[in-house]
Amino acid sequence: MWLAELPSFIPFFLGALIALLARGHLRSFLMLAIVALSGIHLYLLPGDVNVTLPFLGYELIPYRVDALSVVFGYVFHIAAFISILFSLHVRDTVQHVSGLLYAGSAVGAIFAGDLITLFVFWELLAVTSAFLVWAQRTERAYLAGLRYLIIQVLSGVILLAGVIIHVQKTGSIAFSIIGIDDLAGWLILLAFGIKAAFPFLHTWLTETYPEATPTGTVFLSAFTTKTAIYTLARGFPGTELLIYVGVTMACFPIFYAVIQNDLRKVLSYSLINQLGFMVCGIGIGTTLALDGAVAHAFVHIIYKSLLFMSMGAVLYMTGKIKATDIGGLYKTMPKTAILCIIGAASISAFPLFSGFIAKSMILSAAIKEGHTWIWFALLLASAGVLKHAGIQIPYFAFFAHDSGIRTSEPPKNMLLAMTIAAFLCLAIGIYPKVLYQLLPYASIYNPYDVTHVLAQTQLLFFAMLAFVWLNLQGVYPPEIRAINIDAEWIYRRLMPRLLQNIFTWVWQQDKSFRSAFITRLNVFFDYLAQLHYPIGRAFSIRPTGNMVMWVAVLLAVYMWLLLSFVD
């Protein structure tokens, strides 16, 4: 059947074309319908699909559906549908078109069966998403978007370099397990790592996501990083390095999230923390761990977009997103508040919510393989998640001090999109089988045994207890600057201060080094400019005389080379 071989990204690109041409309700309907149809089409596929196409003497595989890619395909369709629904009220064609193109590129990337196709979609992903940031139309967003684009394109260039070396070495462009045995593997891992926000490579994420439009961030949070997770799962499963990278990613954002005031920035850090769990799962590399990483990516996309949507709704209705500026919104936005709490409960992995069933898989896999310390660090990170994403977000936005802002519930399409996401969070949490049977390596796992539920619940309740107690002491909310001799003080005051001093020193060194380098560079550029601008030296020398001289020099050199070595 020809329909089965229709690559999934084509409906998305068609949708983008429709979004460009149609207007009003017709456009809304068509965009949603085409994504829904594409999802159904994917669901109805009878089995694995491999479409091949000859190119430059290689076999391109622009569309490969197998157990691993199809799970991501499903969740990308869900995320695209929710994000489009959430942004329907926006009257900005640029956002609709680039959103669909972006989602389509992500779908294209995960179904890419060879490295060249992957590279093409990898770059498309970068370019299309930048427009979602620029659509905010502020100077800050423009600059952030530009830096974002540069980093993303750089990732693409590194990928291309890696791919060329890899192809040269193996003679095959197929995208399967790559490994880090040679330079090609390292380059490709670096390219994937940039998109997956590995530590030190993550700054584009925390800088850009808070700058995008309220609806654009929902798109962004779903696709770029999860595409990278997919490629890591495909190319580097069981690479031990990734365990440590993952644990670092899971732990360090906790400390940074605490000191952020912009709630979308808090969510961005927590996004990295969640990616850490997945990268760790891929690094462990057993079937249970890989399934756990995939399951975690699946549920994570949904609850993360739910959280970004609720914060987007707040930003859209009030125009503010700083923790110090908002608060007490539950009075006027009760539905949003409840939906946000469901998302928060999911990310904190409460039993019966979707985060629980995925995260415990990775934790179990870690302990099964004997990585006790890793398990412990991940457990710590889970507690951290509860603190910064599970409590900080809903508490500061909807409760805490009353900011006096009186607004209303967001538009219906926003509420509906959030409701669908919240429903999915609960449904997957209560009936995990639905998700488990999709998993690529078919591991058998039961999250709801006594130890898991008890351990997780204990952890969560103690963390909450700590928060409530600190809150009653009046030390928690960031707007109160009183100094208390308290455990809190260590990480709210001492640590930041210590860190600040260290950072200032590093920054100063960095700054002087950089300015010295930039001065050098500028001198060099000035020199080039002097040489080459139409009034410059390279120009003003009379070309004829100059060239005849060169002719003579070259002739002399050739003759010398030719005639003096005759024997």
Added chain:
Amino acid sequence: MTAHFPILQVIIPLFAAPLCLFLRIPRLVGVFAIFVSAAAFLISYGLLQEVITHGTISYKLGGWPAPWGIEYRIDTLNSFLLLLVSGVSTVVLLASLSSISRELPQNRHTYFYTAYLLCLTGLLGILATADAFNVFVFLEISSLSSYTIIAIGTDRRALAASYQYLIMGTIGATFILIGVGLMYMMTGTLNMYDLAERLPAVYKSKTVLSAFGFFIVGVCLKLALFPLHLWLPNAYAYAPSITTAFLAATSTKVAVYVLIRYIFSVFGIEFVDMSLPLGDIFLILGLVGIFVASISATFQLNIKRLFAYSSVAQIGYIILGLAIETQLGITATLLHLFNHALMKAALFLAIGAVFYRIGSAQLNHYAGLGKKMPLTMAAIVAGGLSLIGVPLTVGFVSKWYLVVALLDKGWWPVAVLVLLSSLIAVIYVWRVVEWVYFTPPRIITEEVKEAPLSQLIPIWMLVLANIYFGVDTRLTVGVSKLAAQSLFGVNL
């Protein structure tokens, strides 16, 4: 009839050129030139098919057998380039009807077409002939007529540029003639394949070695290899747009062909290896040329000069493929010859269309044109992307093969440099994009409109060719590989 294709290819434009003078009515002459060029294109297509199915064609002029008479010999390599030159020439001529009416005085139109057809004759002749002296004759025909079509415009700076080109071109041609003469002295023959048989006996003689030296320098002048490129930017920048599009796409390519032909089919690769570290010299000159010319391009204020410098850089890539001295390297060179012709023809035609509307090629006059001439600007962007080597364009295909050839040879630092140099191309293309799309309009007035259809159609034909051959590479890669094989097959 088909048996005479090799000579008809050359003879038709040669006889058509003086006929133009009799027709006199400028528009009629233009249409006539299009038909002549199209006929040459059809013939070259027929020749390519013939060569692919039946192998090399040898045609004896006047029925005289080879070493005494002049022989025309068509193989995969030159039939591929014949197709390119006649094809580009036809498409460019389509745009010429409206374009030259703006850039040339009415009374010079007929002369323009006459000289243009002569130039075409020369280029096709160089490609078709198998006679070393005949190459020189056609080289002079094409050069003299190209000095004319460069200087024929109203821009007075073109006169100086053309004069410079004349001086340099004449030195180059003289050197080639000296080379041919010295070889004739030693072997008593002018037929290339006869030469190839007789030269090995006198490989060690100083006369042959000097012949080779003079020849290399002369050809490198013609193909504008760094540092002998200085005539090129001015000539391209101040010539009429049609001339620039035609010459940029074809003339340096034909010079590269002459270089390849002489190295492989006349001197023979083992002679070259024995006498000169030519690979290393070309590697260095190619790389330095790429970087210096690319950097120069980023500082240009005139968009034609900008892309002229970029042409010099692209010649660097072409020579780099030659420096690799493997079959893969030659394949990359031939691919880039073809692909670069497509890019530059599209770009310079689009620039000509802008000149037709605003009468300027200064970059700062392009401000705000993105809204006024969307289709033309889209063509410039597409051509620029191809120049950078973005996937799905021809630029990607040739860069890919070049990098693969470099890695195959084990020269991965050079491959890295090649990829880095693409970044400089990003810079100069982006400068154009910035002026076109992101700068508010300054001097353009309300009445500036999209280019006329007579120019848009040829421009977009070339742009689509850029994309088509970037996706479907069966023809280009297939023929390049065949040609590379036969070059090595003959001599190994």
